[in-house]
Amino acid sequence: LSVDASPHNAQVIPGNMFGIFFEEINHAGAGGLWAELVSNRGFEAGGANTPSNIDPWLIIGDESNIIVATDRSSCFAGNPIALRMEVLCEASGCPSGGVGIYNPGYWGMNIERTKVYRATMYIRSSEAVELTVSLTSSDGLQNLASHTITGDKEDFVEWTKVEFDLESNDRNTNSRLQLTTTKSGIIWFDQVSLMPEDTYMGHGFRKDLASMLANLKPRFLKFPGGNYVMGNYLVNSFRWSETVGPWEERPGHFNDAWAYWTDDGLGFFEFLQLAEDLGACPVWVVNDGASLNEEVPSATIAAFVKDVVNGIEFARGDPQTAWGSVRAAMGHPEPFQLYYVSVGNQECSKYYYKDNYVKFYSAIKASYPDIKIISSCDRSAISPVNPADLYDVHVYTSSGDMFSKSRMFDNTARSGPKAIVSEYAVTGNDAGRGTLIAALAEAAFLIGLERNSDVVEMASCAPLFVNDNDRRWNPDAIVFNSWQHYGCPNYWMLHFFKDSSGGALHPSTIQLSNYDQLVTSAITWNNSQDGNTYLKIKVVNFGSKAVNLNISVTGLETDIRTFGSIKTVLTSGWLRDENSFQQPDKVVPAASPITNAGEQMGVLLDLYSLTSFDLLL
Ligand code: AHR
Incomplete structure (x- = not known):
């Protein structure tokens, strides 16, 4: 493995490259991250007819x-x-x-x-x-x-x-x-x-779960979904304005995409607050007038457009504005740093999407030109008449295909809007409820995104959370119940990428005959906490053979220091291994010193593994 670590040949990875995508799915929020303990606190879950079902009372x-x-x-x-x-x-x-x-x-x-x-x-x-x-x-x-x-x-x-x-x-x-x-x-x-009383930063988030997020150092938080934003029917979609103001006054709504009631304690304000608390940029996915089964024609889309502009005013308007004053009354007079809006979830193929999109785009840019707008259509549909700052990509596939998708953007044209890969996951049999092999395939995919970070600006996996009592989707990165939690292998895999955003990507090449199961990247990054700079070389070994690799680093302006250089490995040796409440640490990263750290070093890569060599400069 040859790494050219010269600063002159480096490419800066976007500062918001790796983030998280939160969807109200699997009771991720209600009965999850949102710490409210009472379910159906307003007795509204049974609907408007009375007497109604008061479940779970x-x-x-x-x-x-x-x-x-x-x-x-x-x-x-x-x-x-x-x-x-x-x-x-x-x-x-x-x-x-x-x-x-x-x-x-x-x-x-x-x-x-x-x-x-x-x-x-x-x-x-x-x-x-x-x-x-x-x-x-x-x-x-x-x-x-x-x-x-x-x-x-x-x-x-x-x-x-x-x-x-x-x-x-x-x-x-x-x-x-x-x-x-x-x-x-x-x-x-x-x-x-x-x-x-004891919640994350005092803002109502369950401390253990919010800390799991903070530990990923996410650069952005995309919310609140997913299909949750759309709903099966518009009557059940996420309406931001009904989720703000005093919690007692919020109507709550039936999350029909994932079949449960939410009291909307975790509303638009709380999502913005969470982003701020995590030091992440909020990325708001707006309802664009479409549900999974309906869509509003362009002739009558104006009310939806106005509603989104109002939502941005809620987030960013000064306290004198109509909606800014609502935010200020909720205890946050300063604007939230909302600079990304995704117009819809994944509706590009809908009949009215493109026409409606342009109306959202024009109205948002007219009032907030600094907001980056994300289109649900792929880059081929984006043009001067259908402009976008970013285009959204969702990838759900098998582990083998995900591994090969590490090259997905290799041949993408280098000009034009960049991608936000805001949902990706290995799904299906080999994903189980979060296997090692799924995490390794996703790691290879993310390394591919790093290598293509001139055309990919942001990435986040999906779904993030599952309450083990209500699994609507497998696999998920973090599993919890009322009192326990653990990270799946892909949660721990994300830790290998938490220093990449804003880092410098260096050219790296592997020469290995008869074995095409390795994917690698090399970055340098500065640790603002200890002031140190690290060269981080990551290698996924997706195959069933352990590999002896010679690493050769050129172009460095300082020496590699042995003391302080660390190797971290994510593996358990068996590709179908998962973590569980009983064995939460079965597949977690293990760190050890690199005793032979240097510009030339021989290393052993375990079979089915992700390894990071963090070389202290
Ligand atoms: O992540 C689960 C679902 O997958 C999301 O709600 C949707 O956007 C995608 O199809």
């Missing part, structure tokens, strides 16, 4: 002592459903512990010892209230924390917001939130929330 008691139903008496116009609970048992004697309702969260709430949880709810009753709010085990027998809400007849005649902290005396990963009473009468509930 359940009743403590039976029809002899409690009647529970929904009605449309909420104080929030945007989410009119409330829960009416009629308790009948005071005179005859309620069961010990009382009757009421409970919410198991998203497949059990993870309640941790000595941690504090902020409970919020809206209550109405024209009778005296004595309500116990408690955190318990899933059978209700272990009490972890409780709080009593009391009031006279007059106290809750109007809808009243009640807020308090619950501090848990023990740990239980499968807990529930109970609202119980022994007092007869009618009481209404709405917008019942339970948030851990």
Whole structure:
């Protein structure tokens, strides 16, 4: 392997090259990254008809002592459903512990010892209230924390917001939130929330999962989907303006693309906040008037266009503007750094897409010329009449094909708009639920993107997250449940690329006869934390043979230092190996010193492996 590390022959990799793509799929957000513990907190998930299904809320008691139903008496116009609970048992004697309702969260709430949880709810009753709010085990027998809400007849005649902290005396990963009473009468509930006090940067994101993202040093965050943006039907698509403002007032919506309800606690503002917290550029995928089954004709697309321009004003407008003031009222008077907008998801083949696209493009550029606009069409469709700053590419394929796609952009014309490969993944049998071979094929593909980073500006894998209780798509990079998480091999593979963005790519060539299973790149990058510069040589060995390789580096202006040079390998030796809750570290990177680091070095590449040689300069 020859590496020409001369700065004169280097090519700068775009600063936003490697990022992440978040889609509300697999309960990635609701019941995942968004730390809200109550599922269906506003009782809206059953739809507008009443009485409706209140899933996953359940009743403590039976029809002899409690009647529970929904009605449309909420104080929030945007989410009119409330829960009416009629308790009948005071005179005859309620069961010990009382009757009421409970919410198991998203497949059990993870309640941790000595941690504090902020409970919020809206209550109405024209009778005296004595309500116990408690955190318990899933059978209700272990009490972890409780709080009593009391009031006279007059106290809750109007809808009243009640807020308090619950501090848990023990740990239980499968807990529930109970609202119980022994007092007869009618009481209404709405917008019942339970948030851990300890969230990532205090902004409502589950700390363990957000940290997994931060550790990738993503340069951009593309959100909120995917098919989620479109919906099967427009009525269920992601409407940004209905996800901002006070959380209690948000209608929530049915994510019909992936078949679950979301309360929209994780809304447009929160996505922008997450990007800011991760130090990543937001890339907003807008609904362009299309769902998977419908599309709005160009004659009537204007309202959708205006809505997107309003959304940009929400993100970037100053607090005096109509939408900027909404953002400011949410606690963020400074604009968010929104400079990328993707017009639609992958609708290029739809009848009206191109005509509609131009209207979005013109309107956005007229108000925000510095925004880069991403088209769903490939570069062949882009022209002066159909302009784009970037074009979106989605690649889902087998591991063998993904490996060969490391050359996908080798023959792309070097002028014109650049690609954002915003969704890629190995899928199908060899991908399993996240195999080593899938990660290696994706690594080869990413090395191909690095090598072609003059025509590819950004890349992110998909999907990012899966709640193991609701797998809608396999594989995914990060797997979690209410209390555990692990990275799949492709999550760990991404760590090999986290220093590439903004680095310098150097020419590298491999000469090896009768073995075409190696893909390689070489970059130099500066570590701003320790001030050091590294030459990073990555090699994927996609084959079943270990390989002895001689690495020869020329063109360096400083020596390679042995002490501080590190080799990191991702392998387990068996191509179908996966990580799991039981064995989260089966396929993770292993680092060791390079004792023979130098301009000429002999190295051994394991079979089925990704290796990084980080040479300290
Ligand atoms: O990543 C899963 C889905 O794949 C996305 O929602 C869609 O954009 C693509 O088809």
